Every structure is written in structure tokens, then in C-alpha cells.
Amino acid sequence: MSRQTVLPGSAASGQQATLGVMGGGQLGRMFVQAAQAMGYFTVVLDPDVISPAGLVSHYHIQTDYLDEQGLAQLMQRCAAITTEFENVPAPALMTLGSARPVAPSAEAVGIAQDRVKEKAHFVRCGVPCAPYAVIESAAQLAAVTEDLLPGILKTARMGYDGKGQVRVSNRAELASGWDELKNVTCVLEKMLPLKAECSVIVARGWDGTCVNLPVQLNLHREGILAVTEAFEGNLPPALAEQAVVATKSIAEELQYVGVLCVEFFILHEGTAEAQALGKLIVNEMAPRPHNSGHYSLDACDLSQFDLQVRTLAGLPLVQPRQHSPAIMLNLLGDLWVDNKTPPWDQVLALPGAHLQLYGKLKASKGRKMGHLTLTGATVAEVRATALAAAAILGIEAF
Ligand code: ATP
Ligand code: MG
DSSP: OOOOOOOSSBOTTSOBOEEEEEOOSHHHHHHHHHHHHTTOEEEEEOSOTTOTTTTTSSEEEOSOTTOHHHHHHHHHHOSEEEESSTTSOHHHHHHHHTTSOBSSOHHHHHHHTOHHHHHHHHHHHTOOBOOEEEEOSHHHHHTOOGGGOSEEEEESSSOOTTTTEEEESSHHHHHHHHHHTTTOOEEEEEOOOEEEEEEEEEEEOTTOOEEEOOOEEEEEETTEEEEEEESTTSSOHHHHHHHHHHHHHHHHHTTOOEEEEEEEEEEOTTSHHHHHHOSEEEEEEESSOOGGGTTHHHHBSSOHHHHHHHHHHTOOOOOOOBOSOEEEEEEEGGGSGGGOOOOHHHHTTSTTEEEEEOOOSOOOTTOEEEEEEEEOSSHHHHHHHHHHHHHHHTOOOO
């Protein structure tokens, strides 16, 4: 289906304009909250009875993602539908897309959920990615060239937060690593000398208008995002500009509609890899808002979730403006030591502290429970409060 503007609030018929989302995680929750603030009714489809988004949505369809009745209900209730995680089954999005505007499209999500297709797309866009080989058979495993080692073996599908990945330094480890990943289709990527990682979030509308949030500098720990720094000067301006241009071309080439995040590696200057490939390497894309964009809720005049609502509803897209430097700390389940609630009162005594918890009842190691964004007048001020918050919570300094 093509563009259709869904104005917020109630129509002459007395019916409330309603937007739907596939998936009930924290990203769905923040989408729902942004949509509701603007006056939309919301529907979440997620099999989990107590999902973060289901808990705050006006309506929650509790069925499997491929359940025909669940999908039929979602289509009947919603004027347009989005998704909040990339592993939503493509056939479900195709069904929805046959009757309602769906953004992003099943096709775009299908590319993002498969590393083989995703890498081919980056190559098509002329944006350099890590040298890689596709491994689907023992013959392809044997044919891997030495220059890809040491490397990281990644399952083509269903990986997240570093899951479905094995680091391998030689052929023996490569063989055992592929066994460990159950011999599913994988991509072997050359291990690159990373200096830093960054990401760019764009929103592209039905009419091709494309706007972006400022480039985010990201620190990962154990394969999971830990800290995002968003302020002018976090990266050399030319590199930041290059990342924005690359992200827009990746979205454009897909005829993408919705919010898209592209993650990049920045390589150490002077290394052979940087000389061969350039300093900026694309890692992967997420067809949705992204953890690294959560600071936009508190530090920008339009958040990534506002942008998702606008793209989905066919409303105007205007360039977001960051009005405050920001640092975001991810709050992982590790902080709930012995099931004790972390000292939020101490954290909230800091100026410019914005706490978001996702309503998850059980904390476990590595589970994303919430995030904390620190804003302030200057970068130095924000850094000081972010470090103070990290110290209070027992998060390693950065
Ligand atoms: P996400 O939750 O972001 O989707 P993921 O599980 O898909 O994560 P990747 O983004 O592929 O995983 O990798 C996780 C982290 O591992 C990266 O952020 C980076 O720190 C490191 N990494 C991945 N690939 C490489 C590489 N080729 N060279 C060096 N480090 C890498
Ligand atoms: Mg990643």
C-alpha cells in the first residue's frame, strides 16, 4: 500500500485514529508512548502477556506473530502498522502489507534480518563493509581464505546483542565454531582493528524525504551497547558527515520508509585495513529505532519514536534538532544485584538525569531493563553527571 496520511485524534466518524506495532518489547513501548502523546490509539501484537509495550498500549493482541486471527484483528483495528524488532516473520508483514500501509516494508525487514542479503545490499550501495565469506557448506568452509582470519563467525539470521557469534583465530576454531552454531548459514567476517563504533538514525517518509539524528558514538561491552555519547565533537565532523551520507544512501537504495539505524565501525588510522577499506566501515542495519537513539527522547526536539510515528502516519518529516549534549547509559539486569532495586533516588538527585525503565519484571544478566540519559548545558557537565551516575550504579567508567 502506498502513502496515506493518518491524522491523529478522532475523525468525523468519532473513531480514534489507531496505529499498530508488531512486537511488544521496549522499542514498541516507546513507540506506543510517542503515538499516544500525539493522540493516537495504539495496538500491540505480542504473544507475551506482560510485554513492555503491551502493558502501556490501549489494546494488546496476545497471539503468535503468524496467527491469522491475530493479524486479521490488527489489520481491522489499525490504519497503519509498524514493527519494533527485525526478527518478526516476513510473511506476517506481507499479510499486513496487503491490506494496510506497513512501514518498514516486509522486503526491507527481510534484507535486514539476513546478514547475507544485508551485506550484499551494502556492497550494492558502495559502502565498504568488513571483508567476509558466506558459509553454507563444508566446501565453503574449506575454501575460506587465510586473510579472513582471525575473524568473527556470525549466524546469518536471528543474532542480537552478540548472540549467535563466535570469534575464531584459526581454521580449527572456525570448524568447531561452525559446529557450535549448528552449521546454519553464517557469515565469516574479518576481525577489524576498531578504534570506535558509531551509528546513524534516519527517518525516511513515503515521499522520499529523509531526515537524520546526529551521529552517535557507541561503546559496547561484551557485545551489548553500554554507553552512547551524543554531542557535537564526539566524532571528527567529516567522518560524521560521511556516516550520515552512507546511511541515507542505504535507506534510499531500499526505498525505505520508516526509521532505520545503521551501525558503523571506525578503524584505527594507519592500519592496513584502514588503508585498504577506508576508516568508516558499515557493520549492520536495524529496520527500526535503535538503542543508540534513546537519548533523542530527552535531548532532541523530535525523538526517534516521534519520527517513527510520523513516517508511519505519513505526517511531515522535519530535521530534528539536538538541544542538549547527552550521554546514555544502558541499564542491564546486572545492576539488580541479588534482586535489589538500584538506588534510583541517588541517581535522580543528579541534574539532567532522565530515567526510563521498561516495565520488565525479571532482571537477568545482559537483559535490557531500561536506560538513563544525562543531559546538561555543556559536554563537560554531562560527562561529569554520567560518570557520577555510573559510579552510583556500579557501571564501569568509560
Ligand atoms: P546488535 O545487538 O547490535 O544487533 P549483533 O549481535 O548483531 O548486535 P554485531 O553488531 O554484529 O552483533 O557485533 C557485536 C559487536 O562485536 C560489535 O558492536 C563490535 O564491537 C564487535 N564486532 C562485530 N564484528 C566485528 C568485526 N568484524 N571486527 C571487530 N569487531 C567486531
Ligand atoms: Mg550490532
